Amino acid sequence: MQTPTNSIVDSATDSSADSANQASDSPYSEKYDVIVNGAGMVGATLGCLLAQQGKKVAVVEAYLPSAFSADDASELRVSAISRASQRAFTAIGSWEKMQAMRVSPYESMHVWDSTGDGEIHFDAAELGEPNLGYIVENKVVQLALLDVMRESDNITLITPSSLTAFEVSDDSVLVEVENESGKVTLSADLLVGADGANSKVRNLAGISLKRNDYAQKGLVATVKTEHSHQHTAWQRFLPSGPLALLPLSDGSCSIVWTLPADQADYYLAMDEGAFNLAISEAFGHHLGDIEVLSQRAAFPLLGRHAEHYVKPRIALVGDAAHTIHPLAGQGVNLGIKDVVELANVLSNTSRSPGSYSLLRRYERARKGDNLLTQKTMEGFKMLFGHNLPIVKTARNLGLNFINQLAPVKNEIIRKAMGV
Ligand SMILES: Cc1cc2nc3c(=O)[nH]c(=O)nc-3n(C[C@H](O)[C@H](O)[C@H](O)COP(=O)(O)OP(=O)(O)OC[C@H]3O[C@@H](n4cnc5c(N)ncnc54)[C@H](O)[C@@H]3O)c2cc1C
Structure with missing residues (x-):
């Protein structure tokens, strides 16, 4: 993969295309500890958790949600947020921002x-x-997390941009990111695919998927x-x-x-x-x-389940790793459990975040729970x-x-x- 010389517009940190296109002061020339592809509810939570640990994180996101207005009717996409997810959001400082927008306890x-x-x-x-x-609009969850990310010195939010390719080597992963201004190559110890059910990271990594079309x-x-x-x-x-x-x-x-x-x-x-x-x-x-x-x-x-959640320098979280039947409203909550576990595994270690044996610990900790929940939901679906x-x-x-x-x-x- 070629390393392009131009940078891209990062509208979250610098909306000036001119300055963003000058390679010399590009924020992308440094090496990150972790690149997270996808700032949906799960990827954005991971970005915040890792930044809290002092890791240098780049988060790449293709689309940003529109701004919140209390006058607007509720969005169609909402999630039942569990107590465990609420605690994770509280710990990273996004919960109070969600409350300031709109949450509905049940x-x-x-x-x-x-x-x-x-x-x-x-x-x-x-x-x-x-x-x-709580029932919370997905957009509210995401906007609050984006706000926390913008306040963090450890996170570079690269948006609107899409990951298009990556290459893993012994000591890093090179990630190609593209937007209408061009392409840039970022470098990190670990790339996390938090890019949803049709994960580009999962596909490019050649990780196969078990599917069950309901x-x-x-x-x-x-x-x-x-x-x-x-x-x-x-x-x-x-x-x-x-x-x-x-x-x-x-x-x-x-x-x-x-x-x-x-x-x-x-x-x-x-x-x-x-x-x-x-x-x-x-x-x-x-x-x-x-x-x-x-x-x-x-x-x-x-229903989808990735055969592997990790490869050397690659990890999948949230819907990129698994999707389940929504009948008990657990999908995003499983994703939040994934990223809490991954952040936990990557904390307090001198080893590279891309270390395969470290990443395997995350996979071992989460795969069983996700699979069990998926099968339980399928059991309920059949029973009823x-x-x-x-x-x-x-x-x-x-x-x-x-x-x-x-x-x-x-x-x-x-x-x-x-x-
Ligand atoms: C009808 C329905 C109801 C549901 N209700 C609930 C519920 O009540 N409770 C619950 O817990 N779960 C629920 N779920 C599941 C929940 O919506 C998902 O589990 C959750 O949205 C997954 O979040 P995610 O961040 O992993 O993925 P996504 O929300 O899909 O986010 C992925 C992000 O990655 C970005 N992206 C994708 N590709 C690229 C790329 N190449 N480059 C850069 N960025 C990229 C996308 O723009 C997106 O922002 C429901 C699902 C459905 C279908």
Whole structure:
């Protein structure tokens, strides 16, 4: 790979194309400890964690989200943020920035089966907790982390730019980054792919992927319910897939409606009136009539698991390493656990961050948990998708049985909260 002589515009640190194109004072000529490709929720968290340890980090991101305005309606993409993720965000200083924008606590969770009387209810008060977690717009999480990154002297944020190639040698990894002004080559001890489900780093590293196409889509939108959402995360399991209503701070709800792909497309194309009737019916009129307030969008659902998370001088985190079914809202929380573990492995060692044996420790620590969560979600998906009368009866009895067993129930929810 050639080392180009020109630099690129880094709009986060220097918006002047002229100065950025002068190779002599380029911020890219130094060697970084770590280059993180992707400043989504997971990669941006990793950048902040490593910078806190005093490591010199470059974070490359192709697109930046637009600025937050409290007057804007909630974004369509939201995540249920676990207590463990909240703690990681607090430790790096992004949580209070998220709170200053918009977060929505949920105090209970109610799950029930449309085919019977089985239900399970989790309550924060029973655990002695103020809430079970928060619903936060993905953009809010990302903007708060970008803000922390900009405040750090140890992070160079290179955006809008894309990683296009890299080359690993004995003592470094050379990374080619491109934007409309040209290309630049960065050098580091370690390259981390935090670049999402279609990870360029994973593909270029030749790391293969196990895929499971669920043949479903997750339809997302913001809706208004006739009755209060009661700060509760609701999930109704239908034979076609679960419908979740997640409470937002302005009284509306964000929905994730899992449907066979063709049905999702059908509901996307429906006019609003017909959609309102369909979703109210699918939710069993539990909160009265439901009215859609936003555009609707749908995302294909695929389980993916990278065969390896690491290679010499390369590591994958978050969706680049694994994607799971969203029915328990754990995807990004697993990614945050990945980067907390990776940062932990890279701290307090004199060894190069690119050391394969060091990186293997990260892989060993995280792969089992991610795989288990992925398989558990697939198990739930199959269990609730079954129409056999005996399975329906058993799962409804099972839900009610667990609902009566406080210790088991509390253990389940503590695990989901990551505490
Ligand atoms: C319908 C739905 C609902 C969900 N709900 C939840 C939930 O409630 N809770 C939960 O925990 N999870 C949820 N998830 C999962 C969650 O959204 C993902 O796990 C999470 O977004 C992954 O974050 P990430 O940072 O790993 O990847 P991404 O969010 O995909 O970020 C990757 C980043 O890398 C950048 N990038 C990509 N390629 C390049 C390149 N070549 N160069 C530079 N930059 C690049 C992208 O621009 C992007 O910013 C849900 C998923 C779906 C589909």
